[in-house]
Amino acid sequence: MPTVTFLPANTTVEVPAGTLISEAAIRAGIEDLHLPCGGKGTCGQCLVQVVQGDADPLGHTRLDEALAGGGLVMACQTKVRDDLTVRMRQTHDAAMRVVGDTHFLVSQDFLPDRDNLSPMFGTETVTVTPPSIEEHYSDWQRLVRELTRERGDVPVRTHLSVLRKLADAVRARDGLVTVLLQEDDGGLKILDVQAGHMPMLGVGLAIDIGTTTIAVQLVSLHDGRVLAIRTAYNAQMRRGADIISRIDYARTPERLAELRDLVLETLNEMVADMLSHAGVPSDGVHTVFIAANTTMVHLLLGLPPRHIRETPYVPTVNTVPTLTAADIGLTINPQAIVACAPGVGSYVGGDITAGLLCTEMLTNHDDVFLFLDIGTNGEIVVGNADWLVTCACSAGPAFEGSGIKCGMRATEGAIEYLEISEDAQAVRYDVIGEGKPAGICGSGLICLLGELLLRGVVDQSGRFNTDLHSDRLVQLESTRGFVLEWGAHTQDGTDLVITEADIENLMRTKAAIYAACALILANVGLEWSSIARVYIAGGFGRYIQVEDAVLIGLLPDLPYATFTYIGNSALTGAYIALLSSERRRDLAALAARMTYIDLSSDPRYMDSYLGALFLPHTDMAQFPSVEARMRSGSRR
């Protein structure tokens, strides 16, 4: 059967010849496929680029003719003939996108078996023996007896609201009742009781609380279906863009309470919207799983975060005891169980441990893997089912466009891809939204840095080549720059220029990440070649073209197939943990066995960092493919 490879996720799937590309994408779990017209070939929203191999169009429409030049086809109107590589079109501002149903970027192997879900509570239908004069056991005793019959003498707790319904429930249907049951600290907690056989489990929430964005899935606990998904900016952004400024802001109890209110405001609005969309009453939400970095957990719970940024950087909690929605302030069923993914330390939080549920790192004992979550901070985990080592590095926000003269987020008007002509006189670029450019986003910057190097505009130390004759190389007040587009063609009429200071900034960021990866490997005595797979997680990772990232020395020079982009693995991990007791146990065990390495106290880190402060690296032996590409001037 033909194999179809989808870029940039590098996900492959085998399908019979004649399968529609859209079908193949769905089977591969590709997140970016949209079929608003239902696959009728009328909307053109499912366009993909055929990179390699041939495909058979179903027929010829006007749209087909218009697209043919760019190698673009409609996934829903094109069949697989033989092995095929297609690139999904990047969807923009994904953080703000509302998705009706979700495709996970993660292999099905890691997702819970939909026929065998084990959320934090289960339903159990039991027949309580009728009350009798002979026995005189209370309703509660008889219910507990049925529930513990097979579990042994474990403690059983409940809430008064359940006891208040119990007498009627056990008498309504000859003792047949369904209970909502939480396994908790070796005991059981009964969350609800209903007369009769009530197989419906209700819904749960998988929540990823990021410093910038919050993503929430409303999940059917019955079949694992995602009923709604929302992403929104964390309202705490109004009080500080990054973790450090939030921690500083929260230094009084009043401000700590304010930040807590802000994140709850965002969460509760999102949840209310999802519930109303899905037609689920708020009381029907019985369980929540949260993945968040350590600071976000502290701010959500109202715990003072000060010690996270003060030496020795020890937070109040890494593993949060199980709480209720009422404790936290979520406006769902007040008795709903709220669990948080455990963190390892102040700078490796529950977002990372949850993310590992999307990898082979908890199950594979034979190979070694690297997990890389790139954002303002980079978090790195190396290891497998036997051992795990983790570290964090402060990468800075350069790849998010911050601190770069013409940098911007990946929204409308951002250059996301570009090519520089061999003579460095012409620049061809793609703009998100296809209008005039307003700036350049992270993926564009990585692409740009590679092109500048390949075309000899900058040397390996990131300095402009003053011998180069190009009109685009200009002298600014205190630095030099390279013009990406002249003011006549930009949104605000000013030239789009990348400066030497910008390039230094970008190099510092990529050097910090690469040096951290290299040092953590050195710490465990491994070479890059020992790594069977590099998992790239996080919203930013999505837009990185692996080839470009290797070219500038952000990612190591490994075969491209080694890299797998797993999307918002914190959210996916929360989804997995919401539905699988086995993976929750994995997670609980995980945090305890991860070894945290503090790079800032390792004297070798500075050496590693300085070595990486070069394009791609001072030690070119680490980047053999890049050496070849620099010679040939070819990007791939």
Place this chain on the structure above:
Amino acid sequence: MPTVTFLPANTTVEVPAGTLISEAAIRAGIEDLHLPCGGKGTCGQCLVQVVQGDADPLGHTRLDEALAGGGLVMACQTKVRDDLTVRMRQTHDAAMRVVGDTHFLVSQDFLPDRDNLSPMFGTETVTVTPPSIEEHYSDWQRLVRELTRERGDVPVRTHLSVLRKLADAVRARDGLVTVLLQEDDGGLKILDVQAGHMPMLGVGLAIDIGTTTIAVQLVSLHDGRVLAIRTAYNAQMRRGADIISRIDYARTPERLAELRDLVLETLNEMVADMLSHAGVPSDGVHTVFIAANTTMVHLLLGLPPRHIRETPYVPTVNTVPTLTAADIGLTINPQAIVACAPGVGSYVGGDITAGLLCTEMLTNHDDVFLFLDIGTNGEIVVGNADWLVTCACSAGPAFEGSGIKCGMRATEGAIEYLEISEDAQAVRYDVIGEGKPAGICGSGLICLLGELLLRGVVDQSGRFNTDLHSDRLVQLESTRGFVLEWGAHTQDGTDLVITEADIENLMRTKAAIYAACALILANVGLEWSSIARVYIAGGFGRYIQVEDAVLIGLLPDLPYATFTYIGNSALTGAYIALLSSERRRDLAALAARMTYIDLSSDPRYMDSYLGALFLPHTDMAQFPSVEARMRSGSRR
């Protein structure tokens, strides 16, 4: 050393000759001793009656002379010379009395050792290792590690409010912290954390919720001292005087909520008053132990009580899961633990199991005991540390003065004691408050019934002797009666008359209780003579003179020393359970091993009842001492 015996409790104590009677009473734990003047001999509130033996007055005051005739002495002004029997004066309306400190009627052996208390939570002072870069364990992890070091890997829970204080607490005094710790379902729950060494445990509440009255003790958990005690009418009285009328009233959710609000209103007012009196903040109350009958528990928790009075009489709960004050609605520390004494069934509740903590029945394997709580319902327990059998009987409210023409509660104006002259022409009586009589209370009724029998006014079937010539024997409209006092000398100017119908009513009540006791013994194949001790509990039991009760066949004909009055054993049991983990374990085990016998379904009950519907009984062999007393006409 001389032995002093205090009646009616029949408590004895050995003291050196020359000890003040008041001192001896305090050592014996006598509840009824009051020394408002501080023992100066000026107020006369500590008067006792010397029944047997001689005592030495300290000096002669005018009061002494006035008292000498009645055998009365002031306990604080009279020394023990040799063996002595004194009768404590009955204090009236004890339910409404406010006592500054408490003497328990229970042997010290049953009270928790004040130097070794184990309330539902403890404090533990630990030193948490300082946070360090090497370790990176969170504050919570390091605290849990210290707490579980000796307990093994038990689950530890807490509330968010504790986590919020944790970072500061573990850093303030080099890691020295004191935690309030609850042992709960095999795990630990941390209720509070403070920096430094804080040995104070705060206070707890022991609560007895009766159908009529509620009694609460505010108890220092540090040394077991009772800081305040309050007794008040249960505000639910407004909605029904007895259990059945409350259950009927609570048939809609709104009315159930109303009854719940009423009992909470009473409780919260009492507690607020006690806290303000003792100068304790409401947040300082961390634990509560409640003893209450099954209906009162249901109404407090808002559980529908309907099934308690509908066959097969099975309640929602007997053993209430541990709750918090916030769950229940008590306005103390919202996280305070609230535990309830377990019940056995609808008619043998936590008031009875708690009461057993005041007896040898949980510790003695050799003898057999009988526990008797007489009220509108009588509850009976027979057994010892190896086995326990219990039953309940509906005695009716006759001994509370209800359903008796001239009956009244034991308050001002009630005849509490009387004697009838041999010719049945004169009646001498004692009135509570010493004014004109308004009616006759329970102890007076028992006394009266015995006198009527001894003087031949009634025969053994309770019918008036029509051959008797007494002006007091009168014909009423539809029945006959015996005049206790003529209208000229009563409060409202009408004659105080006991009728044949009243006597029947009283006999039904006493027969129900005796028959139940006899049947439960027969059920376990024992004779009365096998009973080593009869414990009499409950507010009513306090006023019963054992001699009178035996005379009419309410209590069995055993040596008087067999009977021990243990006061409000539900409240004392709650106090004990509040302070002793061992006794809480006893209590938990207790309810499970008590066998409930449903008398109403036992065909022999009617025989037993009919046999007891006689004065004292149809089978006089069961009452040999009464036979002798009837012959001699002597009450004792």
